[in-house]
Amino acid sequence: MSVRRLAERQPPSFAFTAENLAWAKAQIDKYPSGRQQSAVIPILWRAQEQCDGWLPQKAIEAVAEMLGMAKIRVLEVATFYTMFNLSPVGKYHVQFCGTTPCMLRGADGLKKVLHRLIGEENEVTADGKFSWLEVECLGACVNAPMVQINADYYEDLTPETLMQIINDLSNGKAPKSGPQIDRQNSAPIGGPTTLTDPSLYEDSQTSGPVSAALLDDDAKKPGKAANVHEAPIPKPPVADATDPRQK
Numbered sequence: 001m002s003v004r005r006l007a008e009r010q011p012p013s014f015a016f017t018a019e020n021l022a023w024a025k026a027q028i029d030k031y032p033s034g035r036q037q038s039a040v041i042p043i044l045w046r047a048q049e050q051c052d053g054w055l056p057q058k059a060i061e062a063v064a065e066m067l068g069m070a071k072i073r074v075l076e077v078a079t080f081y082t083m084f085n086l087s088p089v090g091k092y093h094v095q096f097c098g099t100t101p102c103m104l105r106g107a108d109g110l111k112k113v114l115h116r117l118i119g120e121e122n123e124v125t126a127d128g129k130f131s132w133l134e135v136e137c138l139g140a141c142v143n144a145p146m147v148q149i150n151a152d153y154y155e156d157l158t159p160e161t162l163m164q165i166i167n168d169l170s171n172g173k174a175p176k177s178g179p180q181i182d183r184q185n186s187a188p189i190g191g192p193t194t195l196t197d198p199s200l201y202e203d204s205q206t207s208g209p210v211s212a213a214l215l216d217d218d219a220k221k222p223g224k225a226a227n228v229h230e231a232p233i234p235k236p237p238v239a240d241a242t243d244p245r246q247k
């Protein structure tokens with residue numbers, strides 16, 4: 001991963017819109033008292049959306065102030081995650097996965113296409129439409145190689161299909177996201193290869209026999225909500241000066 005620095009040219013100020021401010025406050029309220037800093041990622045994300053896909057320094061500082069955090073702490077988050085862009089991006093920002101599974105499946109060819117059609121990494125095309133960045137695994141390795149463009153994944157790519165997608169976007173068309181081959185999501189190419197015996201699913205019919213698993217009393221008990229637990233809230237590090245309980 002390359003060094004990530006703030007852009008040289010920065011806007012002089014940042015303020016959330018009234019709508020985004022209300023949204024940010026609602027996110028903060030989701031966390032227990034003293035743990036509001038946990039909202040840093042969604043609020044940075046909203047700031048990035050408001051700033052056309054990148055995070056100016058003033059936005060990072062505004063988020064720090066909102067959450068009572070040291071500016072450097074928020075900067076650390078923004079510089080660590082490649083989902084946060086520290087300089088302006090194109091209307092279509094391509095995150096190209098360069099991690100091993102995608103590389104083994106031909107990501108190198110995709111990278112050449114990005115160089116040829118868009119240009120250097122982290123640069124915006126003259127028409128403002130495109131930029132690209134190499135990132136670590138985007139969690140879609142089964143559909144390698146792949147890229148993310150804005151919020152959509154484009155998977156099972158070849159240099160040709162990636163070229164087509166970029167050309168379509170450039171011409172105002174909306175290319176199909178997801179696998180670019182005949183495959184349902186991440187199912188095996190050519191269709192299912194396991195659990196193909198229909199008798200396996202008879203239990204799911206109301207008239208079918210009831211399986212041993214459904215006779216298990218424990219299995220019938222309603223589960224607790226995922227966000228309810230008895231564990232105590234972990235204490236912050238002793239020297240954490242940004243934690244309100246240390247004051």
Ligand code: FES
Pocket residue numbers: 097098099100101102103136137138139140141142144145146
């Ligand atoms: S390695 Fe590319 S999505 Fe995981």
